[in-house]
Amino acid sequence: MYVVMNELHVPKEAKDAMKGRFAQSAENMKKVPGCLEYLFLDNENPDGKLVVFTKWETKEHFEDWKNSDAFKNAHKEKRESKEKSPASGSELNAYEVVYQT
Numbered sequence: 001m002y003v004v005m006n007e008l009h010v011p012k013e014a015k016d017a018m019k020g021r022f023a024q025s026a027e028n029m030k031k032v033p034g035c036l037e038y039l040f041l042d043n044e045n046p047d048g049k050l051v052v053f054t055k056w057e058t059k060e061h062f063e064d065w066k067n068s069d070a071f072k073n074a075h076k077e078k079r080e081s082k083e084k085s086p087a088s089g090s091e092l093n094a095y096e097v098v099y100q101t
Helices: 014-029 060-067 069-080
Strands: 002-009 035-044 051-057 089-096
Touching: 002 060, 014 035, 014 051, 014 069, 051 060, 060 069, 060 089
Parallel strands: none
Antiparallel strands: 002 051, 002 089, 035 051
């Protein structure tokens, strides 16, 4: 199993806008082969980061999704949008699951 967490650096006044951007992703991720779980997390601390958490059957499933047309199109739409992203940056962390209960 493979876990990926994308920590989004978003000012507290822009968190709601970012949550709205990711609302559709939850439905879309249900259709992605190998995606076991998708969570969008809001830190209890108002100044905390937002986190996109995904759990995959394998690293290869994640890589396949990342290289897919669906992924590229979703991110292309965001790049081409006139609306600037509220995120000031992000940090991607990936982990191979060693133990699970």
